[in-house]
Amino acid sequence: MNHKNPTNISFWYDPDKRSILYQIGAACLFAFVAWYLVSNTMTNLERQSIATGFGFLNHEAAFEIGESLIDYSSADRYMKALWVGFLNTLMVSFIGVILTVILGTFLGIARLSKNWLISKCAAGYIELFQDIPVLLQLFFWYAFFYEMLPSPQGALSPFNGLFLCNRGLIFGIPQAHPVYKYMMIAVIIAVIIIFFMKRWARKRQDSTGKIFPVFLTSMLLIIGFPFVCWLIGGAPTGMDIPVLKGFNFKGGLSLSPEFAALLLGLVLYTAAFVAEVVRAGIQSVSKGQTEAAMAIGLKQGQVLNLIILPQALRVIIPPLTSQMLNLTKNSSLAVAIGYPDFVSVAGTAINQTGQAIEGVMLIMIVYLIFSLSTSAFMNFYNKKMAIVER
Template identity: 55%
Template sequence: MTVPTGVETNRKGVAALWHDPQARSIIYQAVALGLVILAGWYLFSNTLQNLEERNISTGFGFLDRSAGFSISESLVSYEASDTYGRAFLVGLLNTLQVALLGIILATILGTIVGILRLSTNWLVAKLASAYVEILRNIPVLLQLFVWYGVITITLPSPRQAFEPMPGVFLSNRGFMIPAPADSPVYGYMGIAFLLAIVFSFALRAWARRRQNRTGLQFPVFPCSLAMILGLPIIAWLVGGAPIVLELPTLQGFNFQGGINLSPEFAALLLGLTTYTSAFIAEIVRGGILGVDYGQSEAAHSLGLRRVRVLRFIILPQALRIIVPPTTSQYLNLTKNSSLAVAIGYPDLVSVGNTTLNQTGQAIEAVTIFMSVYLSFSLAISVFMNWYNRHIALVER
């Protein structure tokens, strides 16, 4: 029996398409995507059906309802009569505050400890090693409990608070420090500070292009430092140079006025900072050791001091090794901030759990958690990847 010519040609075409690796990979991916969509649709429809059977409302409309609970710490004004959406905003800002301060402090402390581990002083190197080995091998949650206990148990009551310097008080109710009196000048100073940072980056880029074109160096660091310090001072002077400080004063059983760092906030910040800095210290030490020792020998043979060798020769080359793993530590610190619920700090997870218990909107609350932490992680990754490309060695 003979096969028609058209059918034979069609079979050859299908066989040729199937044996084409690129076409076959597209087919596999299309099938995989279809299975994922099918599974997602099944889970979504099954969830909606179960919620409907239990008369559980869905959607984010609950965010407009009155929350009915108070929050102990807030960077923005908040009352119990405000909406759940406002409560989530308070928790979001509290989480962001701890994460940003923790990243900055952990980077500074970890860099210092990592450099000290390579010190030629035996005692200093061993103390730095003990810091790293102890802190990074104790669970971070346990460290939070320890710091919280140290603050709330070992420190005295407000009436017997320590006063290490005038206007600064340490007690089991937190750390109280003076605060500038309300004035619009401080907002202008903040704007001037941000502008100074932007101008510093622009100046650095201009100086680099100028050096590549002419070979002449420009004093970028002194000029940038002068702008960062000078512009806010100029804004302060133009605004009338207010110097009034609001000092904490003991009223009743606690201090009023100034800035109050609660025990929960202080314990969370100290725990996350010390724990993450121990890992960053090892990353910094490994990055420095990853630079060929001949670089240091050549610099020392030119008569450069150790500090200048470290600053201008070793660290710039070590950054390409340090930055990628440090990004992971920043992400870990941000996600570990969710452990604040264990010591009572009102972060996003703590506020969200209270909202979930009152409204029963579990899916919506968890969706908000996932979206916020995913956004934080992606923002940190994008910035650190940009910085990593910016400092990468360029072959000429």
């Protein structure tokens, strides 16, 4: 019986060679479609005498932005206007992610509470906010601030220095003092010390079995270092308290209704999904391990920190990453309630300059940066929290 040599297989019957051909064909088809779309777009733009390129970024913006973390005026360039929008989006996304993780974790644990009332309240919250579209929630909170809250003259003031009205949330802040800069430096130093302390405590526990009070020590460092700096700097207590002058408040710090509505809507909506992620992660750990840990004398906090969380985080982190990305992308809905995020500012620039392709491209790049940065950090954290078998 004759057997064909595998090396003499015809090209069309060799799956490896055919796969290479298919990939080359797919790449050529993609390149052709891309070339056709780009060339057709450039031809249409030239026919309509529409300029292309990013040169418009150096032109005067000629429009104001209601909220800005940096100094900005209508005389500045489009580049700076877009930078203002970028910072606004970054601020609401960063604060929103932190508040969402805190609230979602609390709700997820409450959902598993043995207390009937707490468990049902958490379940009701989750069902309510999951089932209402986030855009409708943004509209509700926007209307709440503008329609249901009083004017500045009748602002709600639970205590001196805090005011809530249709102009937003206005509250007092410490007066500027050089010591606060050193307090921030002290916080950074404390975080660095805590990082190395946690690594040392983990190695010490692995080798000796002794548990170091990392959480308590961390809290003491975070609070103690800035407090010592505050005392050394003269313990300043001056406050910049907002005062009603005319039709608005002067002084202090204010959060606009648009920012507050956007932040509330995103946090309350996304936290409902994070709560379910946390609940699923905790329930993935078998009860037998918890019971065994309690049987050998571990306290409830130690059981949570040493037994439940290290295993639950393996289940929690991947879907939690998706929820963080959803919150960041949903922040683009800010344009619906007038908050000047990057999409809103870029949209204004597009309307004024007609550079639609460049503007949309910048929006895509910015959100791609946000998404990739978040994914990279969470993937790094996921690897750090992975349980290594020895």
